[in-house]
Amino acid sequence: MSYVLGIDGGGSKTTCILMNCSRQLIGRGEAGASNYQSIGIEAAKKSIETAIKESLIASNMIQNIETQNTQVKAICLGLAGVGRPKDIEVVKNIIQDLRDNGSLPITWNLQPHNIIICHDALIALVGGIGHNVGIVVAAGTGSIIFGRNSQGKTKRVGGWGHILGDEGSAYKIAIAGMQAALKSYDGREINSCLLADFQQHLELANIEDLVDVIYRRGWDVKKIAALAPIVDRAAAKGDQVANKIIDDAVEELFKATSTVIEAIFQPGEALEVVTTGSVWGSSGIREKFVNAMVEIFPGVEVILPRFEPAYGACLQALGSLI
Template identity: 65%
Template sequence: MSYVLGIDGGGSKTVCVLMDDLRQVLGRGEASPSNYQSIGIEATLQSIQSAIYNAVEAAIIINPVKIDAICLGLAGVGRAADIEVVKGLVQDLQNNKYLPINWALQPTNIVICNDALIALVGGIGQPVGIVVAAGTGSIVFGRNHQGHTKRVGGWGYVLGDEGSAYKIAITGMNAALKSYDGRDISTSLIEGFKQHLDLESIEDLIEVIYRRGWGVKQIAALAPIVDLAAASGDIVANNVIDDAVKELVKATSTVIDAIFSSNSVLEVVTTGRVWRCKSKFHERFAASIVKKFPKGNVIFPRYEPAYGAGLLALQTTQI
């Protein structure tokens, strides 16, 4: 029996799953964030160690467990330099005498990749297809049967992130202020933002956004105001949602055109909180994709990203 570890290291938490060669999850553990670009390599190592320990301890299995392969899908890991850093981290894991693990890793059994790939593999259940992630930020990533990949977006809130919660919130506030100025038609977004933020006037958005030092996540959390207004039939809010959908459709179409044929049978998995919008965001996107690519199938994730990492690790033991 082979045992592998799949690790999903993101900006909000770290998840580790312990899997056997029957693709069964024997243990699952969570820990603090592990985006080393933002918290540093030492803190990242601590989070991953904790997640591994929690996963192994949760498993009904004799310790120490022999691990034959590992996959780390980490946010912020894309360049060759990043991979070298994480290789050092894996070596540190193997030198940790407190983890209840007997390591049996070979270089070919260590997979280091970005979190988009494990979201794709986990979401679909295999390493072929497209993942469209739309949460605080956004990115579209695809991989075909030949192993060719294509990424669109993922440039961050200043340079990109079209279709994300952040961009929906910013565009919604911009639309509300245009309406207040008289540059656009009337919209319920003005009252929506006022009530949610307890503002006397929509002009007080200046104080909220500029003077309170709000970050990306705090601003992105305002996206539901736009969503609810759109779901209630507000024309301006619906235009914001439509534009966000169009951007994600365009990004997805770009990936399909780059590595798939137009008549390919493929699955597109949608991940992130934006897809749960009440304004039929998912339905609008799916309808547009199927119209352009009739053999496309837009789905919600079948499994979590950490499970996808486990599948990628397991794949190395079967070559």
Template identity: 50%
Template structure:
């Protein structure tokens, strides 16, 4: 059985035995067909599958689950099903598979993050990486999502949002428009700037990418751990925003006394302060919810989709 996690940066595949043991892993390039095109997406998925199957016994592939960014409409499912049909005919795979429709599962990337993270397709995944989104599914198959509008319109609580809030606090303090904060000197030193005015060239002329800005969320966390009030406030607000998205998902899906798990996924959760604040606040409004770390990777979750 194969599980494929395809995103805008890379594609991961795991080959899994019937026992659940991972037999092999492979990686390929981006496979969001909306951005790279169908042909390039298929090539990336094929490369990842080949890597996962390298060294694995020459048996037949029994099923495949794919969780792909950019797959959110019925038309997208048609496109990917056609891609899977072509993948099965690729010469590098010989006659190792010829799957019936019930052995092919296709979903968006949030669904496999939830399924892999919880180890089942029921619960909530609150993702806070470069972007932020919450996604959930209940025992009746109903789903809900919140946030995930991208860095211009939303993604509140994400690493990008935290880092940008930190940079804004630093320049406001530099001007005297806000209270002094350790963030000002922390950003200046980390970015090796002669003065904070140099941020203008760095951000606007050199064009720091969203991912590059998001990476600086760690500076906000470090200042917060050192007791900086402004940094602590930023993480408090981030926790509140992530809780809002999570609540918008679980409230319509689960009864108030119904136990469910919330899996926290993404680099922003490396901040223990952020996670502690989130857990404390969640427990107040959903005492039967349990916050967990991911049990499995998303590619593994994609394979589990075939079994659900």
């Protein structure tokens, strides 16, 4: 029997799925980060190797990974921040090393076109929808909107990171919430419960101590993004300032998605839009987005992810075998 490997490599976790040629999930494994730009090539390689190994162990067929062999005919890696030819070369070398060093009980049977290195938005799209036509609206710590039409044409909007973009992301919602709280404290903004809510959640004696939290404690983007639900809950309570922030986030996500639709799809074309990421955990945000979407684009259906990105990577790998 022959198999494919689909890998979703991110800044905090790497997931690998082993799939057979009938699209059946055989094994699934996880490991640490594999963003080589942050953690270095050796650490990224180790994470990818561990995730593959774990997927082999998890598969029922392989009881003892030392002695068994699995024939792998295609591999697809979707990796955050990998887009430029230089990045792709680095990741291809990682795969070559894993093949050469023999540390995995795998019989590699790969043609060059069966090694696919792509942006993580593509595998999120393919996994989320279950095939490779549609749009993924990813809004977690960061945000990116990525679409592919039936002719294979793709369009990306956003994904510029927390300083240059990430509109509608959890990071941006959290930051907007804190900025509004401080403006309210200054007297520049109408009163908002965000002031008390952030103070209470972060256990601050005074809202001025936010400065300590953000600049001196070295909070990273992920940790700040995790504060977004404070804004979401304040909006649900009816806070006007928080609702404005949520509406702005929905507007940004809507505008970005519209741009992708208008760029590569026909007017009125039936199409699925999959939402992924923590921001959609807020029922308020998702409902507002869905309402705006179906009103302007009647052919659009907004869905929840059918499969995870690593599964999408497997489908991409299978696609290369045809």
